[in-house]
Amino acid sequence: MxxxxxxxxxxxxxxxxxxxxxxxxxxxxxxxxxxxxxxxxxxxxxxxxxxxxxxxxxxxxxxxxxxxxxxxxxxxxxxxxxxxxxxxxxxxxxxxxxxxxxxxxxxxxxxxxxxxxxxxxxxxxxxxxxxxxxxxxxRQADLDWLYKNGAARYFPEEWERFIEPVDGKNGNDLIESYYQLLHGSNDLARVSAAKAWARWEAVNASLRPSQQSLDYFTATHVALSLARISSHYFRKRCFLExxxxxxxxxxxxxxxxxxxxxxxxxxxxxxxxxxxxxxxxxxxxxxxxxxxxxxxxxxxxxxxxxxxxxxxxxxxxxxxxx
The missing domain is CATH 3.40.50.1820 (Alpha/Beta hydrolase fold, catalytic domain)
Structure with a gap:
């Protein structure tokens, strides 16, 4: 290779x-x-x-x-x-x-x-x-795969960890709830939500578990921009028809x-x-x-x-x- x-x-x-x-x-x-x-x-x-x-x-x-x-x-x-x-x-x-x-x-x-x-x-x-x-x-189906009824079936333990900050919501309700946390005034809640969002993406990313990927995505600077901007886009279906x-x-x-x-x-x-x-x-x-x-x-x-x-x-x- x-x-x-x-x-x-x-x-x-x-x-x-x-x-x-x-x-x-x-x-x-x-x-x-x-x-x-x-x-x-x-x-x-x-x-x-x-x-x-x-x-x-x-x-x-x-x-x-x-x-x-x-x-x-x-x-x-x-x-x-x-x-x-x-x-x-x-x-x-x-x-x-x-x-x-x-x-x-x-x-x-x-x-x-x-x-x-x-x-x-x-x-x-x-x-x-x-x-x-x-x-x-x-597309909506592409968002639903990751945030509603797809990847959760392959990573059930990580999914439970991901939905905990938003009281078990999924789909568009999950995205909206995360958006509110990530754009709220509570600094601790904002950083915690960002790291949870980034962790969910990182554990799904690699074919084999990658600590390097997990560390990169959950570092505060990356996690905040990834989670805030992603939730901003995904709550509006990426601003696309x-x-x-x-x-x-x-x-x-x-x-x-x-x-x-x-x-x-x-x-x-x-x-x-x-x-x-x-x-x-x-x-x-x-x-x-x-x-x-x-x-x-x-x-x-x-x-x-x-x-x-x-x-x-x-x-x-x-x-x-x-």
């Missing part, structure tokens, strides 16, 4: 002002003038990590990472005002124009697939290709892509990737037998690195594995 590329450091970091008082953390690494790729992280609200640079050959790629509104190192932290898919897609376009790029590859995971698809449907002329992992379409992405999939015509999805993804079941592939014939679907939701499950890493190598070769940025 192919591993991640060695660790590398950014050659530039900045805080990019956007609208409504938000400032986005943005970094660039790899080779200026290489094949541009922007990493669109998940959550909503999870932020980027240094590991995400390592899916790309730094000699071939111009690697762009950024933290979405309220996430990671963006400011203000965990802010939900002026934070909708419309705002985030506009931010992506601001980053592209700020960097003077004609087009780029979008590399999105989980919620990042949602945003990448929304961007590509709105700006197909600037979308060179898509590499998507752990597809999330943002039902089945919006698939209904507008004709705009993806001519955009090539790779969809990598774990067969045992407990956060985003693989039927979402399958349905997307049926609506997007220019994409190749790779269902990973030994993969869950996490980008860092070894079999998922292998598939994603092979995808970045394939597209680097396809677009002529150097010798790679086809």
């Amino acid at each position: 192919l591993p991640l590329y060695p660790e590398l450091r950014p050659f530039k970091t900045e805080q990019l002002p956007v609208t409504d008082g938000h400032r986005l953390y943005m970094e660039q690494s790899g080779t200026p003038g290489g094949l541009p790729v922007v990493v669109v992280h998940g959550g909503p609200g999870a932020g980027c990590s240094a590991q995400m640079r390592r899916f790309f050959d730094p000699e071939r790629y111009h690697i762009i990472l950024f933290d979405q509104r309220g996430s990671g190192r963006s400011e203000p932290h965990a802010e939900t005002s002026a934070n909708t898919p419309t705002d985030l897609v506009a931010d992506l376009e601001r980053i592209r124009t700020h960097l003077g790029l004609d087009d780029w590859i979008l590399f999105g995971g989980s919620w990042g697939t949602t945003l990448s698809l929304l961007y590509a449907e709105q700006y197909p002329q600037h979308t060179k290709a898509l590499i998507l992992r752990g597809v999330f379409l943002g 039902e089945n919006q992405i698939l209904r507008h999939s004709q705009h993806l015509e001519g955009i090539p892509g790779t969809i990598v999805h774990g067969r045992y993804d407990m956060i985003c079941p693989p039927d979402q990737a399958w349905q997307l592939a049926m609506h997007w014939p220019d994409a190749e679907l790779d269902l990973i037998r030994e993969g869950g939701h996490s980008a860092f499950d070894p079999a998922i890493v292998d598939a994603l690195v092979r995808a970045t190598q394939r597209w680097a070769h396809h677009f002529g940025s150097g010798d790679g594995e086809a």
Whole structure:
């Protein structure tokens, strides 16, 4: 199996002002003038990590990472005002124009697939290709799987722990109750609820238990932005019309892509990737037998690195594995 590329450091970091008082953390690494790729992280609200640079050959790629509104190192932290898919897609376009790029590859995971698809449907002329992992379409059924009647059947002990702060509620009532706790005035209750929300996501993410993933997601800074921003989106069904992405999939015509999805993804079941592939014939679907939701499950890493190598070769940025 192919591993991640060695660790590398950014050659530039900045805080990019956007609208409504938000400032986005943005970094660039790899080779200026290489094949541009922007990493669109998940959550909503999870932020980027240094590991995400390592899916790309730094000699071939111009690697762009950024933290979405309220996430990671963006400011203000965990802010939900002026934070909708419309705002985030506009931010992506601001980053592209700020960097003077004609087009780029979008590399999105989980919620990042949602945003990448929304961007590509709105700006197909600037979308060179898509590499998507752990597809999330943002429909009511997709939310119900994680917060009502799906993953709870596989992790019953963790589900009981998750619903305890909201008196056993589930579905939309659970999301709304968590939202109220996370946006309340009690600091202790807010942090406790954030860690419970983040723990539920972390235990569902990896094919095998990962203490590293659990520690990352439940760290206070990450947990607060992840839980506050996710509950903000999910109580409004991601601010999307039902089945919006698939209904507008004709705009993806001519955009090539790779969809990598774990067969045992407990956060985003693989039927979402399958349905997307049926609506997007220019994409190749790779269902990973030994993969869950996490980008860092070894079999998922292998598939994603092979995808970045394939597209680097396809677009002529150097010798790679086809």
